[in-house]
Every structure is written in structure tokens, then in C-alpha cells.
Amino acid sequence: MSLIELKGVSYSYPVKEGYNVKALRNVSLAIDKGEFVALAGMNGSGKSTLAKLLNGLYIPTDGEVLIDGLSTEDDANTFEIRKKAGMVFQNPDNQMVATIIEDDIAFGPENIGIEREDIIRRVDKALEAVGMSEFRRRTASKLSGGQKQRVAIAGVLAMEPQILILDESTSMLDPNGRKEIMDIALKLNKQGITVINITHNMEEAAIASRVIVLRKGRIAMDGTPKEVFASGQLEACGLTLPPVTQLSRALMDVGFEFDGVVTSEQELVEGICRVLK
Amino acid sequence: MPCIEIKNLNFTYSKKTPYEKRALKDINLTVDEGEFIGLVGATGSGKSTLIQHLNGLIKVQDKKQSSVAVNGMSATDKKTLKKLRFEVGLVFQYPEYQLFGDTVAKDVAFGPKNMKLEADEVDRRVRRALEVVGLEYDKFAERSPFDLSGGEKRRVAIAGVIAMQPRVLVLDEPVAGLDPVGRSEILALIKKLQKEISPTVITVSHNMDDMAAMADRIIALKDGEIVADGSPKRVFCNRRLIAEAGLDLPAATRITDTLKARGIDLPSDIVTMDELARELEKLRKRGLLKAERSAESDYFGKAQQDDLSELSGEDDDV
Amino acid sequence: MFKDVACRQYYPSSTPVHRLDARVKLLLTLLFVISIFFIKTYFGFMLTLAVLLIVILLARLPIMSVLKSVRGILFIVVFTAVINLFFIKEGEVLVHSGIIMITKTGVHTTVKMVLRLVLLISGASLLSLTTTPVELADGLESLMAPLKLIKVPVRDIAMIMSIALRFIPTLFEETNKIISAQKARGASFDTGSIFARAKALLPVLIPLFVNSFRRADELAFAMDARCYNATDKRTKMKKAKLGIGDLIAFLFIAGYTTVILLDRYYFRTVGIDIDLMIFGDLL
Numbered sequence: 014m015s016l017i018e019l020k021g022v023s024y025s026y027p028v029k030e031g032y033n034v035k036a037l038r039n040v041s042l043a044i045d046k047g048e049f050v051a052l053a054g055m056n057g058s059g060k061s062t063l064a065k066l067l068n069g070l071y072i073p074t075d076g077e078v079l080i081d082g083l084s085t086e087d088d089a090n091t092f093e094i095r096k097k098a099g100m101v102f103q104n105p106d107n108q109m110v111a112t113i114i115e116d117d118i119a120f121g122p123e124n125i126g127i128e129r130e131d132i133i134r135r136v137d138k139a140l141e142a143v144g145m146s147e148f149r150r151r152t153a154s155k156l157s158g159g160q161k162q163r164v165a166i167a168g169v170l171a172m173e174p175q176i177l178i179l180d181e182s183t184s185m186l187d188p189n190g191r192k193e194i195m196d197i198a199l200k201l202n203k204q205g206i207t208v209i210n211i212t213h214n215m216e217e218a219a220i221a222s223r224v225i226v227l228r229k230g231r232i233a234m235d236g237t238p239k240e241v242f243a244s245g246q247l248e249a250c251g252l253t254l255p256p257v258t259q260l261s262r263a264l265m266d267v268g269f270e271f272d273g274v275v276t277s278e279q280e281l282v283e284g285i286c287r288v289l290k
Numbered sequence: 291m292p293c294i295e296i297k298n299l300n301f302t303y304s305k306k307t308p309y310e311k312r313a314l315k316d317i318n319l320t321v322d323e324g325e326f327i328g329l330v331g332a333t334g335s336g337k338s339t340l341i342q343h344l345n346g347l348i349k350v351q352d353k354k355q356s357s358v359a360v361n362g363m364s365a366t367d368k369k370t371l372k373k374l375r376f377e378v379g380l381v382f383q384y385p386e387y388q389l390f391g392d393t394v395a396k397d398v399a400f401g402p403k404n405m406k407l408e409a410d411e412v413d414r415r416v417r418r419a420l421e422v423v424g425l426e427y428d429k430f431a432e433r434s435p436f437d438l439s440g441g442e443k444r445r446v447a448i449a450g451v452i453a454m455q456p457r458v459l460v461l462d463e464p465v466a467g468l469d470p471v472g473r474s475e476i477l478a479l480i481k482k483l484q485k486e487i488s489p490t491v492i493t494v495s496h497n498m499d500d501m502a503a504m505a506d507r508i509i510a511l512k513d514g515e516i517v518a519d520g521s522p523k524r525v526f527c528n529r530r531l532i533a534e535a536g537l538d539l540p541a542a543t544r545i546t547d548t549l550k551a552r553g554i555d556l557p558s559d560i561v562t563m564d565e566l567a568r569e570l571e572k573l574r575k576r577g578l579l580k581a582e583r584s585a586e587s588d589y590f591g592k593a594q595q596d597d598l599s600e601l602s603g604e605d606d607d608v
Numbered sequence: 609m610f611k612d613v614a615c616r617q618y619y620p621s622s623t624p625v626h627r628l629d630a631r632v633k634l635l636l637t638l639l640f641v642i643s644i645f646f647i648k649t650y651f652g653f654m655l656t657l658a659v660l661l662i663v664i665l666l667a668r669l670p671i672m673s674v675l676k677s678v679r680g681i682l683f684i685v686v687f688t689a690v691i692n693l694f695f696i697k698e699g700e701v702l703v704h705s706g707i708i709m710i711t712k713t714g715v716h717t718t719v720k721m722v723l724r725l726v727l728l729i730s731g732a733s734l735l736s737l738t739t740t741p742v743e744l745a746d747g748l749e750s751l752m753a754p755l756k757l758i759k760v761p762v763r764d765i766a767m768i769m770s771i772a773l774r775f776i777p778t779l780f781e782e783t784n785k786i787i788s789a790q791k792a793r794g795a796s797f798d799t800g801s802i803f804a805r806a807k808a809l810l811p812v813l814i815p816l817f818v819n820s821f822r823r824a825d826e827l828a829f830a831m832d833a834r835c836y837n838a839t840d841k842r843t844k845m846k847k848a849k850l851g852i853g854d855l856i857a858f859l860f861i862a863g864y865t866t867v868i869l870l871d872r873y874y875f876r877t878v879g880i881d882i883d884l885m886i887f888g889d890l891l
Contacts (some may be wrong), residue, residue: 047568056440057470070829092838100833107823108769108830111772112742119845121834132845146599154777157333168834185467187333188538213469253470256499256541256563262568268574278541289554289573347788380792387782388789390814400811404794436818450793 014044022076049216054227055251099169106159159190328505332536379456385447459488627669630747677733
């Protein structure tokens with residue numbers, strides 16, 4: 014049994030009287046424990062909708078979403094599911110509830126009735142995992158975007174989830190902030206947390222082990238980053254290849270050869286050196 | 291005559307309080323009309339403070355020592371200060387969060403109306419502004435701005451600024467938060483705006499690749515001071531300076547450095563991926579010339595002749 | 609001013625007063641304020657001043673921070689003082705020139721009224737100077753707990769207060785950004801009639817409102833995602849515990865209140881007039 018299963022999931026919502034938008038159409042997929050999945054698509058492709066279906070914030074209008082075997086449709090499962098699948102949102106400011114950082118991280122555990130000593134232990138661990146321990150007692154408003162998102166991740170980690178869903182968590186950050194968050198995501202994934210990164214940035218997608226591309230509410234592609242980049246369909250999905258991949262393509266046109274699809278600077282450099290030396 | 295002239299500009303926030311912070315230190319800057327400036331710097335380096343001096347949002351603190359003038363209008367003279375607002379169009383980050391009009395047309399008209407223009411001139415400007423940003427008047431004018439998509443909202447916000455027909459356009463992180471399609475649309479729009487509305491453009495950005503590709507001139511700030519001012523090649527070439535300023539190199543420059551460290555002979559002043567591709571192509575062809583002529587096809591044979599003439603006049607390093 | 613109340617009025621330090629339980633401080637401040645209304649004699653006011661000074665000393669607060677809050681109500685105080693001084697007609701006349709008449713009773717009443725207001729505001733400000741907004745909100749939530757019995761949504765109210773406090777700096781920043789953006793398009797907020805100025809605020813208020821609704825939506829999702837309302841048995845990481853200091857503080861203020869009440873209702877009846885003892889015939 015996969016950790017996350019979507020079976021024929023559709024989702025529509027009303028926009029005007031009698032007019033519905035079908036954000037997702039008959040999507041089926043399975044994600045196993047430990048995977049690092051990039052869920053990519055342009056704005057309007059349905060990726061954000063899919064994210065909110067994963068933790069029961071939205072319930073499918075058709076089909077079923079199962080998180081570790083629990084259906085999101087059953088109200089009784091809601092909080093269990095949200096404990097298992099933690100979500101970090103796009104806007105760093107609009108997910109913080111308390112003025113002081115350690116108070117905000119404690120919010121989740123407090124909500125589920127964890128014992129006081131255990132909360133303190135969880136907050137300590139979470140702060141360490143994101144490298145923000147020295148900011149414990151500081152005010153959240155004075156942090157950079159990247160730091161705020163790190164605190165948000167810590168707030169989710171304090172609930173000890175199996176799954177970390179990053180819903181476009183880097184799109185409002187500068188390049189440094191993005192790197193901070195991706196580094197933490199990779200680290201957590203290595204420690205066993207299943208990571209789902211919803212993004213339209215293909216450089217981020219390149220570091221995932223699997224890329225699922227959505228287009229107009231359907232799955233357009235599902236494979237490794239290399240497979241997806243090689244498909245030639247990214248542009249049709251409103252996405253662009255990472256700059257290094259584009260460069261490798263341009264170089265291949267003038268006689269360079271690479272060992273498969275280039276998804277990292279390292280692979281690019283290796284390939285160039287092999288040809289020129 | 292220079293378009294923008296800044297002399298000895300200093301600015302301190304919260305003077306004489308425990309929160310005092312010196313945001314700008316002795317800024318001297320001249321910008322000619324027609325330049326496309328990329329303003330870069332770490333957060334807190336003073337970029338925001340500097341650009342808000344250009345349209346008079348932030349008043350010059352020491353009028354005796356410092357001066358800021360745009361197209362002859364001085365920021366230290368009360369009479370011309372008001373006009374600066376309309377001469378320099380400032381588009382803030384995430385400008386779509388500032389929309390307020392009942393309709394798109396009414397929102398875009400806000401600027402021209404504040405300029406006290408005649409009603410038909412206001413209407414003309416609104417139409418032109420929407421047309422330039424690519425929003426069809428008949429389709430969008432009467433809609434509520436809050437019903438639009440994120441990308442459309444941003445274009446309405448930009449239209450609202452260019453409706454004032456400023457001769458200088460300043461954009462703070464214009465593509466922040468956009469998806470790839472949105473990004474390329476807005477970047478293309480900026481180039482269009484420079485051609486059609488505001489000949490002088492200043493863009494603040496964290497994306498060095500964009501800046502290297504679009505800007506004629508890069509100005510780098512660090513702790514309130516200008517630490518670099520020159521063409522993208524000159525500025526990004528200076529690795530040490532860039533590192534000290536807390537900035538990143540463009541990806542192409544970074545990859546060039548990695549390749550050079552591996553012994554590949556590339557010029558040090560590569561700043562865009564296109565350039566890198568071209569240089570690598572040249573190297574490959576040179577390599578092919580040295581290679582034995584065994585498996586070469588006629589196609590390459592002819593290309594070699596063309597390249598030989600090209601190669602003879604080139605420099606290896608700058 | 610509102611931002612100050614929520615953010616800057618707290619004077620960070622770690623004194624015995626700062627460390628008192630917020631609930632105790634809330635209740636004692638209430639007791640203090642109520643007591644002030646029972647004061648009739650100058651002795652009472654002097655005692656109150658002494659109490660205030662002791663607390664300020666213990667809390668190591670700069671006098672300026674306390675006086676700042678008084679400055680806020682200065683206008684009201686002066687205004688009411690003037691009314692009292694010139695319009696009370698009872699008692700021994702001190703000055704009489706045309707329509708202006710100042711009586712002895714008038715002077716006493718005015719002085720006492722001013723003292724009452726100043727001491728009251730100072731006392732209340734001590735609460736916010738020594739207690740963080742979060743501690744106050746938590747304290748209020750705890751004190752309101754009995755209201756849960758009559759189905760008042762205490763936890764939600766406390767959450768609302770705490771979220772509101774957390775967003776004050778954010779909203780403040782956002783308002784400034786919106787004002788700058790509209791100014792950049794030529795908006796002017798300080799010219800014209802009152803009507804014109806109010807209208808000029810629309811380009812600031814509308815985006816602020818719209819953004820706030822969007823913010824609320826997003827925040828609600830984030831709170832749900834972290835299991836808000838998962839269970840009624842919500843625990844708390846920060847647990848305020850009552851200590852010896854709280855007992856001492858309670859006894860201190862209780863003692864003060866007792867003396868005030870005695871002075872008001874008992875002393876005179878047994879022939880003790882402390883004002884007379886101190887000031888003699890001056891009054």
C-alpha cells in the first residue's frame with residue numbers, strides 16, 4: 014500500500030452562479046514512503062488544488078484520496094491525516110499565528126493535546142532540524158522570508174509528520190531563501206520524510222527523485238526529472254527547462270555529447286570537460 | 291544632459307533614536323536617458339531607499355549637501371518635487387496588492403487623474419496604458435481588478451504607473467513570485483516599455499541572470515554605498531567584489547569558473563548562457579581542427595574554413 | 609499609538625514585577641484602578657503615588673516611559689480640569705473677576721480629579737510596561753476560563769486576540785507600503801477638506817481590506833493544516849505558575865486597598881483626619 018493514493022480524483026468549485034471550474038480531472042497516482050516528488054505545473058494547472066486535497070483541506074468531488082490508508086472524506090480521519098501530512102504554504106507571513114517563534118512552533122502540538130514536556134522537546138528538535146535554534150525567543154516579524162519559511166517547516170515538524178508538503182513555499186523567496194528551503198527539504202527526505210514539493214521552478218524539480226507535471230487538471234507527465242525534461246513537452250505545459258538543461262541542448266546542437274539528460278551543473282561540467290579535453 | 295543626477299546623497303533612518311540606521315552613504319550617480327540599469331544588492335543595502343528618492347517619496351534629508359534631480363527637476367525644490375512623482379514611475383514589489391478601483395479602467399486612471407489632466411486625456415492614457423501592457427481595453431476595462439488572474443493583476447498595476455507616462459521607469463523585483471510564463475511575459479513587457487513609454491529604466495532584482503541579459507549597466511550597493519558601477523561584464527567579472535557585496539554571480543559566470551578550474555580555456559567575462567554556449571562552440575571547433583581528420587564529414591570541412599577566418603582575429607582573454 | 613501599545617509599550621527587562629503571573633497583574637491592576645475611585649483625601653493620593661513609585665522602582669522602569677502614557681491623555685485632563693475649576697460654584701470664593709469665579713472647593717475638586725486620572729493611567733500603563741502582549745492574552749484567556757461554563761468560546765477569543773497582536777506589525781508595514789504605492793501615483797493624504805481627505809484614504813483602505821480577507825483565508829488554511837480545533841483538550845507549552853512573588857504582590861495591593869477603604873469609610877468616623885494632621889489649615 015502506498016503512503017499517498019489518489020484514485021480517480023476530480024475537483025471542481027463554483028466561480029459564478031451555475032459555473033464551475035474543474036481544477037482537477039480524474040487524477041490517479043500513488044506516492045510511496047520516502048519519495049521526493051516535485052509536483053509541477055503552471056498557474057492554473059491544478060497543482061495547488063492537488064496539494065490541498067492531500068491533507069483534507071479540500072475534499073474531492075469525485076474519487077478518493079487516501080493518506081496511509083485513511084480516506085480524506087471521512088471526518089473522523091481529518092486530524093490524523095493532518096498529523097501525518099504537514100503543509101507549508103506559499104506566503105511566509107500568512108501561516109504564522111504567534112508573535113514569538115517558539116510559541117508559533119508549539120501551536121501544532123498544543124492543538125493536538127501533546128503533554129507540556131513533550132511539546133518543549135518537539136519544539137527544540139524542530140528548531141534544530143531547520144537551524145533556527147538561536148531564534149527561539151525572537152519576534153517572527155523581523156525575519157527574512159527564508160527564515161520565516163524555515164520556522165513554518167519547524168512548526169510542521171513539531172507535529173512529527175510522515176509527509177512534508179511544500180505548497181509553492183519558495184515562490185516568494187529570493188534565490189538564497191530558496192536554497193535554504195530546498196537544502197532542508199533534501200535533508201529531511203534523507204531522514205525518511207516523504208517530501209512533496211509543489212513548484213513551477215524546474216531547477217527545484219531537478220533535485221527531486223520524481224516529477225509529476227500537471228496540465229489543465231490532468232497528469233501530463235510522471236517520471237524521473239531526466240525523463241520529464243527529455244520528453245520535449247515541458248513548454249506545452251507552461252514550464253521551462255532549467256538553464257543548465259537548456260545550455261546542454263544548445264551545446265548538443267553544435268556537437269557536444271552528454272551522458273543522458275543534463276539536470277545539474279555538475280553533469281553539465283562533466284560533459285563539457287569530456288568533450289573538450 | 292544627464293537624465294538622473296544624484297550628488298552626495300545620504301540618508302539615515304530614525305535619527306537620534308536607538309533604531310538609527312544609515313541607509314545611504316555619499317551616493318553619487320549619473321544616469322543618461324536611454325540607459326537600462328540593473329540595481330542589485332543584498333537585502334538592506336539601500337536599494338529601496340535609493341529608488342524612493344528618485345520620485346520624491348523619501349525626501350532628501352540634507353538639502354544643502356545633497357541633491358537629486360531627474361530631467362532637470364530637483365527633489366530639493368518644493369515646486370518640482372510634486373512633478374517628480376509623475377516623471378519617475380515607481381512600480382513596487384507585488385504591485386497587484388495595491389489595486390483598489392471598482393474597474394480596471396478606474397484604477398489605471400488614478401495616476402492621470404492625480405495629474406489633474408482633462409477627462410479625455412485621462413481616458414486616452416488609460417487606453418494606451420492597457421494596450422501597451424497587453425490587456426485588451428474592451429475585454430478588461432470594465433472588469434473588477436479583483437476578478438483577474440495574478441499575472442493580469444500585475445499588468446493592470448504596471449499600466450497604472452505607465453499611464454502617467456513617466457520618462458523614467460523604476461521597477462522593484464518586477465517578476466517576483468511569477469511562474470515561467472509570467473516571468474518571460476513581464477520581462478518582454480519591460481523591454482517594450484523602454485521602447486514605447488519610458489526610455490530610461492531601472493530594475494531592482496535578485497536575479498543576476500536576468501540582469502546580465504537585460505541591463506546595459508549594473509549598479510551594486512552594499513551597506514548604502516555604491517561598490518560597483520559598470521557594464522554587466524565589468525561588474526560580474528570582479529568575483530571578489532561580487533562576493534563581498536553578498537551577491538551571487540550569474541549562473542553562466544559560475545559555470546565558466548568551474549570549467550576554468552578544470553582547465554578549460556574560457557574568457558573570464560562571460561555573463562550569459564548564450565555567450566557561454568558560443569564560447570564553448572568556438573572551443574569545440576578549435577578542438578576539432580586539432581583532431582585527426584579521420585571521421586570528419588564534409589559539413590564540418592566547410593565550417594572549418596569559415597571558422598578559421600573567424601578565429602584569426604579573436605582574443606583569448608580580457 | 610496602537611502599535612506602541614501592542615509592541616513598543618512593553619519595556620523589556622527581567623524584574624520581580626515583570627516575572628509576576630500575568631493573571632495576578634491583571635487582577636491587581638483592576639483592584640488598583642477600582643481603589644483609586646474610592647480615594648477622597650490627599651493622603652489617599654499620596655499613598656497611591658508611593659505605591660506607584662515602589663512598583664516603578666522594583667520594575668526598574670524609566671519614569672519617562674510611564675509619563676509617556678500620561679501624555680496621551682493630557683488634553684482630556686487639562687480640558688476637564690478647566691471645566692471643573694471655572695464652573696464649580698460651591699465653597700469659599702478665592703478669585704472673582706467678572707464671570708470668572710474660582711472657589712476653594714473648585715480647586716480641591718480639580719486637583720483631586722487630575723491626580724485621580726494621572727495616577728490611574730500611570731497605574732494601568734505599568735501593566736503593559738511589564739507584561740508582553742502574549743502574556744496578557746494568555747492571562748486573559750486563563751481568567752476567562754470560567755466563562756467556558758456558559759459556552760463562551762474563550763479559546764477562540766483568546767486566539768483572535770493573540771493573532772490580532774501578532775499581525776499588528778505586519779499590517780502596519782503593509783499599510784505603509786500601500787500608502788507609498790498610492791503616493792507614487794500622485795495620491796495626497798494631507799490636503800483638502802475633511803471630506804476630501806477621507807475619500808483620499810479609499811485607495812489605502814480598500815487594498816488593506818482585500819488583502820486582510822485574503823490573509824485571513826490563508827491563515828485559516830494554515831491553522832487547519834496544523835490541526836486547530838482538533839480537540840477540546842488543548843495543552844499549553846507556556847504554563848504560568850503562581851509563586852511567592854505573586855502572593856507578596858497580592859498582599860501589597862490588598863493592603864493598599866484596605867487602607868484606602870479605611871481612610872474613606874472608617875477613619876473620619878473615629879476622629880482620624882490624616883489630611884488635617886499633615887496639612888493642617890492649609891486646606
